[in-house]
Amino acid sequence: MLKYQYVAGKIKQLIYQQQLPKGTQLANIDGLINQYQVSRSTIVKALNCLERQGVIYQVQGSGIFVRERKKRGYLNFLQSHGFTVDLDDTYGVSKVLNVDLIKPNSKVKDNLQCDDEEDVYFIKRLRYVDGKLYGLEQSYYRKKLINYLNKEIVENSIFSYIQDNYNINIGFSDKYFQVIKLDAETAQYLGLQAGEPALCVEEVFYTTAGEPFDFSTIIYHYENARFCIQNHSK
Amino acid sequence: MLKYQYVAGKIKQLIYQQQLPKGTQLANIDGLINQYQVSRSTIVKALNCLERQGVIYQVQGSGIFVRERKKRGYLNFLQSHGFTVDLDDTYGVSKVLNVDLIKPNSKVKDNLQCDDEEDVYFIKRLRYVDGKLYGLEQSYYRKKLINYLNKEIVENSIFSYIQDNYNINIGFSDKYFQVIKLDAETAQYLGLQAGEPALCVEEVFYTTAGEPFDFSTIIYHYENARFCIQNHSK
Structure with missing residues (x-):
């Protein structure tokens, strides 16, 4: 620091x-x-x-x-993955659904700027804050940059692990998002009905050297997840 | 500048x-x-x-x-009111529904930190980008700070007008947002059905001296409005 x-x-x-x-x-x-x-x-x-x-x-x-402090119960939308919360808020926990080493599909390849042969970790987690289900997260990490991940590691903060073990820090990210209607499979994960609303956020994270290392999609539960951005014009 | x-x-x-x-x-x-x-x-x-x-x-x-440039067709979510677009994008236009001088209700008072007796301008606009309806915006401006607004002025950028005529610049803002299901009235404005999804964004804008001058709520059309944030960790 x-x-x-x-x-x-x-x-x-x-x-x-x-x-x-x-x-x-x-x-x-x-x-x-x-x-x-x-x-x-x-x-x-x-x-x-x-x-x-x-x-x-x-x-x-x-x-x-x-400044006025962020109201409690709102996720800080600009923090990594939207699950970093403030000092006196409780931290999020994860239920890990899978950790697999796979070959990337074309969308993942595009976003991570990698080739067919490169291995990526595919991690699927349900994210909870204060015991409430906030979202389903699906993330892809390049093995080339993050050589080893397992279930125990990804139950906690992946970014802290990466920082501590691989000295990789987030430099910047591109975040694209929109409101969608849930498909049946995702709805089931979230305990909602197909057709109900959700916020879908896709984000590519780059190292400080400008290399993409993580492509993540989070589908947020529309009733549980609310967001805050405390913006500054400078 | x-x-x-x-x-x-x-x-x-x-x-x-x-x-x-x-x-x-x-x-x-x-x-x-x-x-x-x-x-x-x-x-x-x-x-x-x-x-x-x-x-x-x-x-x-x-x-x-x-860096990679923001994909076209996505609103820059961190820009004022979400309707400022990049150099070669087309600019948004507004259909003004009303411009009224009113006494604030308690929610508006809380957000603008004003008292019962203070007049505020209430402006309701439909916002379009590239001819597509993006959202319904309802804004409150303190007359104490922005003495005069009319239909012609609010058809264009209110912030540019305020900057040019009252030398008021945005210092910072608090943005709270969540996914909602539309009520019947708002759905009608957006050409959607009640119960369909939307992104609801509430934002208070403060001057560079820290005084709140604008409280706005935008309900975004879920099919038309998509967003981007190009974030930086520094």
């Missing part, structure tokens, strides 16, 4: 632990430099990071203020 | 006009300084801006590369 990320985490923790209400003014930059004993550029980076995360906003010539 | 935004626009224009394929390496920072005759910090800001927009990615120690 970089120093500015550490400081950003500390400031965020302070805001949430003290439950500072929206509009609360934080110390100015000099105050924060003094408080955290880091350089000006580290503080500036940390503040920009928190601004992008929707935790604070900076008003030029006026100060640094706390 | 700030200098870095101008330079970012120029680089983006170049990438799109020349249709540079994904993975194309751009000139390095020194090359770009030379090309655009601006300072290093302006180039760095412009590149970070393009990175956040999903146009490029920067690989440390390696270079600056073009």
Whole structure:
């Protein structure tokens, strides 16, 4: 973790632990430099990071203020796979349906920019938050980049595992989504009827070096999954 | 427009006009300084801006590369109201259903942080892209901040008008969304049946000074509206 990320985490923790209400003014930059004993550029980076995360906003010539916190029960739609939740929310759990090593079909090949011969892990999981079924996730990972996965690993956060074991970090992603009517098979997984609505999200994740490593489709349960984006225009 | 935004626009224009394929390496920072005759910090800001927009990615120690462009026909979900489209896409048009000055109900008051006595403009529009109906939008603007709106103004971009006439810029927004089944009235507006699916997006927009000025709800047509987010982890 970089120093500015550490400081950003500390400031965020302070805001949430003290439950500072929206509009609360934080110390100015000099105050924060003094408080955290880091350089000006580290503080500036940390503040920009928190601004992008929707935790604070900076008003030029006026100060640094706390934003309204995301309402509970809404998934942060910009976090990886939509299942990363905030500090005091409970974490999601997974029921793993399968972990298979397969040859990719043409859609997977296109999205992962791989060839016919390349092996990919195919993982199917039901995702739960607070005991509620949020969605069915089907993911493809390139074996070339992530050499080993098994049921035990994918019961937990795959991204944490990948980061820790293969030093692969998410650089960016392309997320495409639309509302659909469920087919009979998917409906059954979600405990719904065919024809009922769902949000279908397809996402390709790239490493910081720009290489696609994960192509995932999540079908979200329309009653259980609700979403939030705390956007910033900068 | 700030200098870095101008330079970012120029680089983006170049990438799109020349249709540079994904993975194309751009000139390095020194090359770009030379090309655009601006300072290093302006180039760095412009590149970070393009990175956040999903146009490029920067690989440390390696270079600056073009990302895959958003597929056509998908709305950029992070842009204002979801109807801002890219350079060579066609722009959305609106059919205005009403523009009324009203007293806010309690939901609107909560979202806009205003009191009972404050007047708000209530605007209802059907939004079209490429001649297709994408959604029904219902927006509330605080008269205190945006003193005058009429039918002619809201047929076009309200945000451009507000920016030009009141010098109000979007600082940030809170976007909450979920999949719903349509009620009979909304279904009729969208040319669909009651009970059919839709994406319902509620968003509060704040000025750069942190004041809420617009609360909007958009119900998107599930067959016509599809979305994209080109996310970046930084």
